[in-house]
Amino acid sequence: MNADPPPHVAVSGLTVTGNDGTPIVADLSFAIARGEVLALIGESGSGKTTAALALMGYARPGCRIASGGVRVGETEMLGLGRRALAEFRGQRVSYVAQSAAAAFNPAQRILAQVIEPALVHGTMTRRAAEEKARGLFRVLALPDPEGIGDRFPHQVSGGQLQRLMAAMALINGPALVILDEPSTALDVTTQIEVLRAFKHAVREQGTTALYVSHDLPVVAQLADRVVVLRGGRMQEEAGIARLLAAPEHPYTRSLLAAAAPAPQSPPAVAADAPPLLQVTDLTAGYGGVTAAGVPRVPVLHDLSFAIAKGSALGVIGESGCGKSTLALVVAGLLPLARGEIRLDGALLPARVQDRTPAQLRAVQIVFQMADVALNPASSVAASLSRPLRFYHDLRGAAARRRVAELLDMVRLSPGLAARFPDELSGGQKQRVNLARALAAEPALLLCDEVTSALDTVVGAAVLDLLAELRRELGIAIMFISHDLSTVRAICEQVMILYAGRRVELGGRAALRRRPMHPYTDLLLSSVPELRPGWLEGISFTHLAEAAGGLMPADAQLPCPFFRRCAVHIPGTCDVLLPPHRVLGKGSEILCQRTEAELLDMQQTASAPA
Amino acid sequence: MSAALELQPIARRRLSLPLLGLLSGILVLACLLLALLGPVLAPHPPGQIVSPTVFAAPSRVFPLGTDYLGRDMLSRLLVGARYTVGTALPAALLASLLGTGLGMLAAVRGGLTDAVISRAMDTLISFPSLIFSLVIVAALGSSLAVLVGTAAVIYMPGCYRIIRAVAVDIETKDFVRAARARGERTSDIMRHEILPNIVTPVVTDFGLRFMFIVLLVSNLSFLGLGLQPPLSDWGGLVRENLSGLSVGAPAVILPAVAIAVLTVSVTLLVDNLPGRKAAMRER
Ligand SMILES: Nc1ncnc2c1ncn2[C@@H]1O[C@H](COP(=O)(O)OP(=O)(O)OP(=O)(O)O)[C@@H](O)[C@H]1O
Ligand code: SF4
Ligand SMILES: [Mg+2]
Numbered sequence: 001m002n003a004d005p006p007p008h009v010a011v012s013g014l015t016v017t018g019n020d021g022t023p024i025v026a027d028l029s030f031a032i033a034r035g036e037v038l039a040l041i042g043e044s045g046s047g048k049t050t051a052a053l054a055l056m057g058y059a060r061p062g063c064r065i066a067s068g069g070v071r072v073g074e075t076e077m078l079g080l081g082r083r084a085l086a087e088f089r090g091q092r093v094s095y096v097a098q099s100a101a102a103a104f105n106p107a108q109r110i111l112a113q114v115i116e117p118a119l120v121h122g123t124m125t126r127r128a129a130e131e132k133a134r135g136l137f138r139v140l141a142l143p144d145p146e147g148i149g150d151r152f153p154h155q156v157s158g159g160q161l162q163r164l165m166a167a168m169a170l171i172n173g174p175a176l177v178i179l180d181e182p183s184t185a186l187d188v189t190t191q192i193e194v195l196r197a198f199k200h201a202v203r204e205q206g207t208t209a210l211y212v213s214h215d216l217p218v219v220a221q222l223a224d225r226v227v228v229l230r231g232g233r234m235q236e237e238a239g240i241a242r243l244l245a246a247p248e249h250p251y252t253r254s255l256l257a258a259a260a261p262a263p264q265s266p267p268a269v270a271a272d273a274p275p276l277l278q279v280t281d282l283t284a285g286y287g288g289v290t291a292a293g294v295p296r297v298p299v300l301h302d303l304s305f306a307i308a309k310g311s312a313l314g315v316i317g318e319s320g321c322g323k324s325t326l327a328l329v330v331a332g333l334l335p336l337a338r339g340e341i342r343l344d345g346a347l348l349p350a351r352v353q354d355r356t357p358a359q360l361r362a363v364q365i366v367f368q369m370a371d372v373a374l375n376p377a378s379s380v381a382a383s384l385s386r387p388l389r390f391y392h393d394l395r396g397a398a399a400r401r402r403v404a405e406l407l408d409m410v411r412l413s414p415g416l417a418a419r420f421p422d423e424l425s426g427g428q429k430q431r432v433n434l435a436r437a438l439a440a441e442p443a444l445l446l447c448d449e450v451t452s453a454l455d456t457v458v459g460a461a462v463l464d465l466l467a468e469l470r471r472e473l474g475i476a477i478m479f480i481s482h483d484l485s486t487v488r489a490i491c492e493q494v495m496i497l498y499a500g501r502r503v504e505l506g507g508r509a510a511l512r513r514r515p516m517h518p519y520t521d522l523l524l525s526s527v528p529e530l531r532p533g534w535l536e537g538i539s540f541t542h543l544a545e546a547a548g549g550l551m552p553a554d555a556q557l558p559c560p561f562f563r564r565c566a567v568h569i570p571g572t573c574d575v576l577l578p579p580h581r582v583l584g585k586g587s588e589i590l591c592q593r594t595e596a597e598l599l600d601m602q603q604t605a606s607a608p609a
Numbered sequence: 610m611s612a613a614l615e616l617q618p619i620a621r622r623r624l625s626l627p628l629l630g631l632l633s634g635i636l637v638l639a640c641l642l643l644a645l646l647g648p649v650l651a652p653h654p655p656g657q658i659v660s661p662t663v664f665a666a667p668s669r670v671f672p673l674g675t676d677y678l679g680r681d682m683l684s685r686l687l688v689g690a691r692y693t694v695g696t697a698l699p700a701a702l703l704a705s706l707l708g709t710g711l712g713m714l715a716a717v718r719g720g721l722t723d724a725v726i727s728r729a730m731d732t733l734i735s736f737p738s739l740i741f742s743l744v745i746v747a748a749l750g751s752s753l754a755v756l757v758g759t760a761a762v763i764y765m766p767g768c769y770r771i772i773r774a775v776a777v778d779i780e781t782k783d784f785v786r787a788a789r790a791r792g793e794r795t796s797d798i799m800r801h802e803i804l805p806n807i808v809t810p811v812v813t814d815f816g817l818r819f820m821f822i823v824l825l826v827s828n829l830s831f832l833g834l835g836l837q838p839p840l841s842d843w844g845g846l847v848r849e850n851l852s853g854l855s856v857g858a859p860a861v862i863l864p865a866v867a868i869a870v871l872t873v874s875v876t877l878l879v880d881n882l883p884g885r886k887a888a889m890r891e892r
Contacts, residue, residue, distance in 0.1 A: 331790045352792055360792040367783040375784040377805030383784075386801065390791055436787065 007031035008208050009055075009176055014068035016047075016054050016232075024063060025051045025232040032176070032208055039211045039223035039240070041255070044427075044458070047232035048212045052178050055210065056093050057085045073175045091121040094169035098181040100161040103168075104153040111149025114168045123172050136167040139204050140197040157549055158319065159190035163197050170205060177202075180212045187318045187482055188526040189546040195221055195528075195535055196543075216259045217528035220244060221535040228252050240532055258460065259530055274345065275306035276476045277330070277444055282339035284329045295337045298555065299325045300500040302339070307444065307493070310470050312477040314491030316484060316523065318549075322500040323480045324368060327446040330478070331365040343444070361391045364437035368448040368480075370429040374421040380407070380432050381417040387439040406435040409469075411461060427458035434462065438469070445469075448480045463490055484511060484527055494587075496520050499560035506587020515598035517589040518565050522546065541566040559592070567593060567601050630881025636874035643687055644694035651684035664850075664858035676860040677850050685846060686863060692842035693871070696756050696826050701819035703761035708768025709811050713799045715769075716776030717785075727773070730766040738763045738825060739832075746834045756835065760822045767821075768814050775810045776803050816879030820872040827868055843868050 009032040016025040025047045032038045040048050050063060057077045059065050070077040072093055080088060089095075094117070097103055104113055114136075115129035124132070130149070137145035140163040153161060162182055169177050179198070183191045199222055202209055213219050219226060219240070226243050228235040228251065236249040247253045282303040285295025299322045307313045315323050328334040330341060332352035341348040343362060349355050367373040374383055384403045388394040394402055404414040410431040421429055430450060437445060447466070451459035467490065469475045481487050487494060488511050496504040496519065504510055504517040511524060522545045528534060538546075548564030558577045562568050569592055578590045591598070643650075652672075653659050658679045665675040673682040711730075715723040745759045779785065785802050793801075827844025829835040835845055846864035853861045 328786075333786055333790055352789055355792065357792065360790075363790075365787065365790050367787065369783060373783040373787060375802055375806070377808075378801070386788070386793075387791055390793065440791070 008034040008036075008073065009210075010069070010071045011055065012069045012071075014051065014054055014070060015066045016050050016059060016063055017066045019062050019064070023066075023232055025054065025229075028068070028229075028232070028234055030227050030234070030237060032210065034208055035206045036225065037202060037209045037211055037223050039213060039219040039226045040229060041213055041216065041219055041226060042229035043214055043255075044454075046229045048214075048229055049180055050232070051229065052095075052180055052210060052212045055176070055178060056089050056095060058089075087121065090117040091123060091172045092175045094172065094174045094177050096162075096165050096169045096177065096179045096182050098184055100165040100182075101153065101158070103165055104161065106153050108152070109149065110151055110153060110156070110164055114149065114164060115171060117168060118171050121172060129171065132171060133167060136170055136201070137164075139201045140164075140167055141193065141200065142167075142197075157190070159186055159194050159549075162186065162194050166198060166201060170201060170207065173205065175208060177207050177209045178212065179209060181214070183218060184213070184215065188484070188523060188528075189318060190549070191218070191528070192526055192535070192538065192543070192546045198222065199535065215528075216244075216255060217530045217534075220530055220532050221528055228255070244530060244532070256530070274308075275342075276309045276344060277307040277478075278342040278345075279306070279330070280304050280340050280342075282326075282329065282336055282341065284325065284334060284336040284339075286325075286334070289337045293338055298337075298500070300329065301555070303497075303500075303502050304339075305493075305495055305502065305505055307476045307478060309443070309476055310474040311493060312466075312470065312479050312491040313493040313495060314487035315478060315480045315495050315497060316482065316487055317497035319482065321497045323482075323497060324448050325500075326497075327365055327448050327478065327480060330444075330446055331363060332360075333365075357391070361440045362443040363446065364440050364442035364444070365446040366434050366437045366448060366450050368450075368452070370426060370433050373433045374429055374436075376421050378420070379417065380419050380421075380424075383432065384417075384436055384439050387436060391440050402439070406439055407432075409438060410435045410465060427454045427462075430454060431462065431465075434465070441473075442475060444476045444478065446478045446480070449482070450479075451486060452481065452483065459486075466490065484523060487511070496523070499555045501555075501560055501590065503561065503591070504587055504589045506583070506585065509585040510587040513585045514602045515583060515595055516587070516602070517591055518545075518567055518593070518598070519561050520589075521602055522564075559590070567598070569593070629877055633874040633877035633881065636870060637878050640690060640694060640871050640874075643690040645691075647687035647689075647691050651681075651687045653681035653684045655680065655684040655688040664853045664856055664860055667859060673863055674859045676846070677852060682860050682863065685841060686843070686867060689841055689843045689846050689864065690867070692753075692836055692840060693823060693826065693844070693868070696753060696760065696842065697819055697822040700757045700760035700822045700826075701764070701815060703757065704764040704818050704822070705768055705811065705815045707761065708765045708814075709772045709807075710799075711765075712769045712772030713776045713803050713807075714795070715773050716780045717795050717798050717803065719780075723773075726769070730769050733762065734766040734770075739828065742825070742829055743832075743834065746829070751834055751837055753836070756826060756829070760825055763825065764818045764821055768818055771810060771814050772807060775807050779803055779806050812882060813879050816875050819875050823868060823872050843871075 011031070012029045014025060014028040015023055017023050028051055030038065040051060042048050050060065053060065054065050055070050055077070057070070057080060065078060068078070075088065075092070077085070077088065104110070111130060111133060114133045115126065118124050118129040119126060133149060134145050137148060142148050142160060142163055148156065156164065166182070182198070183194050186194060195218065211219065211222055223240050225237065225239050227237045228249065230251050235251045236243070236247070243252065247256055282300060283294065283298065284300045285298040287296030289295055303326070305313065315326065317323055325334065329336050332350065332355055335350040343359060348359060352360070381403050384406055385399050388399050388402055403417055407414050407416060412428060412431055416424070416428065424432065434450065451462050454462060463486065466477060470477065479487060479491055488508065492508055494506060494508070494510045495502055496517065498519045504520045510516065510520065514521070522542065525542055526546055545564045545566050554560040554563055557574055559573045562573050565573070573592050576592070578592050580588055580590060581595065582588050583595050659681050660671060660675045660679040662675060663677050663679050665671060667674045671681050671683065673686065676682055676685060711726050715726045741763060742759045746755060749755045780803065785798060788798050788802050826835055826842060827847070830842050830845035831848040833848065836842055841849065843864040847861055850858060850860040
């Protein structure tokens with residue numbers, strides 16, 4: 001192997017330390033060949049992003065690149081001065097961040113922003129840059145490659161924006177592209193097109209890439225080789241096929257195991273237990289209610305479901321389908337337009353102001369974004385004390401004792417009580433958030449994407465905690481998530497929403513056994529599998545369905561899924577309201593197709609080609 | 610901007626100027642002390658003609674010279690501080706208190722409450738401040754209470770608008786929703802969830818209002834609508850000694866300088882309050 005040309009990118013003995021000298025990345029060495037995609041995987045806190053940033057010669061405030069070398073092409077990055085580094089970045093090395101929305105200026109047209117790196121570095125004329133950008137839009141399979149650049153960032157979907165950011169990163173034909181969790185924030189259906197576009201573009205342009213992710217199944221689709229990081233140190237380096245087939249390091253094995261969480265044993269729920277929460281024909285939305293009693297911006301349509309005491313209902317659907325809206329309605333923050341909600345058999349008033357203290361206490365909501373769910377001006381102790389005082393009239397020493405208990409319940413050290421939210425990590429904030437809801441001693445917890453922002457380990461700890469709360473306190477949970485494997489693991493009931501309609505409702509089998517509603521089928525088959533080649537094996541019908549996206553106009557159709565559905569019946573599905581069907585596996589769907597038809601079509605679709 | 614371009618190898622550091630804050634703090638404190646102790650410190654009775662020369666230059670007996678009637682300028686300035694600060698401070702406090710309270714109320718309640726208060730404030734703000742005060746003073750006469758009240762009413766809407774805007778922004782945050790979901794009362798939401806997060810804008814705004822009110826009160830006095838002689842605040846001192854301008858008498862220049870020093874140092878102090886920079890960084 002000695003005769004080989006030197007690798008395109010070479011990292012040797014890279015060490016990044018914190019201000020106090022503790023290593024965040026320690027003695028990291030790897031190489032990337034030209035045109036190769038190397039994945040850097042590990043959990044949050046493992047130093048992936050720190051290492052990736054160091055490849056651009058950048059250390060976050062409070063960190064320092066202590067030693068080592070990073071060579072890209074002919075250039076030793078770490079020896080460059082500030083000016084030369086700035087010149088190098090964006091031209092020879094570029095970066096695609098997790099949130100494209102944060103990287104685009106909302107007030108400027110997309111094309112101008114995509115070609116900006118080319119103009120800033122003076123690599124080509126405006127005309128040539130625009131031409132190149134349109135070519136990249138085409139390679140990245142963006143709709144309307146000629147015209148999409150004239151739109152503003154808010155006029156494209158999240159998945160499209162992510163691809164547009166990739167175009168920005170590729171505009172200068174960089175020697176190395178660093179992709180930092182670029183698809184983590186996306187829906188599974190959207191993720192497919194983004195991954196395919198990335199893969200195609202990287203192959204087409206012969207780009208060398210470093211792909212940073214915690215998501216093994218995603219990495220399996222894109223990477224040639226994988227470096228596993230933990231605590232800033234390399235644990236294992238291997239080709240993707242070898243790594244999946246025969247992981248050597250125990251840590252790699254545990255990551256593989258975490259990618260497919262085992263179902264939790266459901267706490268014993270009496271079969272005939274009266275429902276704790278009973279929602280009937282609920283219709284709700286924004287912008288007030290018209291004279292006819294429908295919301296001006298309808299979001300949820302005729303939802304009915306129940307949650308038994310101590311059980312967990314998973315609510316799944318694409319971004320914008322109304323999941324958070326449902327939580328707000330149940331919490332009384334958004335009055336419903338039609339239908340009724342019963343708690344323990346008694347009618348629950350629509351507005352929070354009209355609910356009794358006992359009802360208020362019984363229903364607690366844990367918000368999606370931990371960052372804004374805590375008052376930045378209140379310490380943890382103060383945040384937790386409010387509900388204690390409000391619901392239980394606890395103060396002074398008794399309150400302090402209870403705060404410590406609550407922190408312990410969510411596995412946080414009591415020392416954290418004096419901290420303010422900006423002194424907590426994302427996972428810690430989310431657990432304080434949960435503790436605040438638990439302070440009320442609720443009967444029903446509305447959890448909106450509580451684990452989505454957390455990495456697998458902390459996320460798993462929060463899930464374990466929820467399971468324990470159910471077992472020990474008999475708390476019922478409405479678990480809102482777009483992560484199917486989590487829902488599958490913890491919920492014994494599942495409700496799938498599409499454009500605010502309940503397209504399928506059933507037990508665990510709903511997500512396991514075919515036939516299922518065509519949309520459920522789409523969701524399930526969009527979850528990347530832990531094997532290379534899965535992405536290429538996706539059928540055309542599936543791709544067409546996945547690419548559809550949620551369109552507001554669809555909500556007006558009798559079946560909102562009509563435009564995307566691969567098995568739709570023109571003349572029926574678009575004129576008649578779909579009937580409720582009860583399937584053999586016990587779940588109820590909203591579809592024109594019979595069980596036998598669905599079974600037949602879904603079996604042929606999933607049969608290996 | 611691509612994310613890559615935004616990353617800077619060295620965090621840009623801004624030179625902080627604690628010195629400026631300290632200095633302006635001392636000046637403001639000095640003005641407050643003068644307001645409090647002025648009459649005690651005054652070497653001569655401020656209303657009494659003590660010198661045969663008008664617009665006298667500074668001397669050992671009259672350190673800052675004399676005014677257009679031959680009264681001691683130092684004494685008049687010292688006592689004037691009391692009226693300037695004594696009207697502007699309560700007026701600014703009142704404006705800030707009302708504006709902040711109503712702004713938070715409008716933000717938290719929204720709907721009709723918000724519409725009604727906002728409309729009322731718009732109406733108030735549409736009167737030119739000087740004309741508004743002329744009308745009020747003409748109707749009610751000029752007393753300390755009327756001056757304070759008028760100035761507060763004139764400057765409350767500006768405070769209201771700023772605080773409402775900031776509070777509306779905070780009101781959409783999930784921690785406020787969480788408090789609502791708990792069933793907390795409006796007053797508790799205002800006090801526990803909103804107020805602690807708007808301290809910085811409230812304080813900054815207070816500094817601004819104070820400065821505006823000092824200028825308004827001085828203007829009114831200058832027009833002869835403020836305090837009536839022989840009482841005189843700094844603005845009034847400028848007016849009564851205006852004829853000395855041609856001879857460059859300290860009697861007209863010093864009170865103007867005093868007004869400038871007070872307003873500028875209040876602004877500087879507010880801009881350099883400790884904690885303000887930290888709060889800005891968090892945004
Ligand atoms: N305050 C509002 N006014 C008007 N429309 C809104 C408002 N909030 C949300 N919507 C719209 O209601 C629909 C449902 O939003 P919701 O937040 O419930 O979606 P979601 O399923 O929780 O999505 P995500 O997975 O992204 O959190 C979306 O089309 C959204 O744009
Ligand atoms: S009703 Fe028709 S369009 Fe809708 S999901 Fe069923 S088959 Fe597809
Ligand atoms: Mg949501």
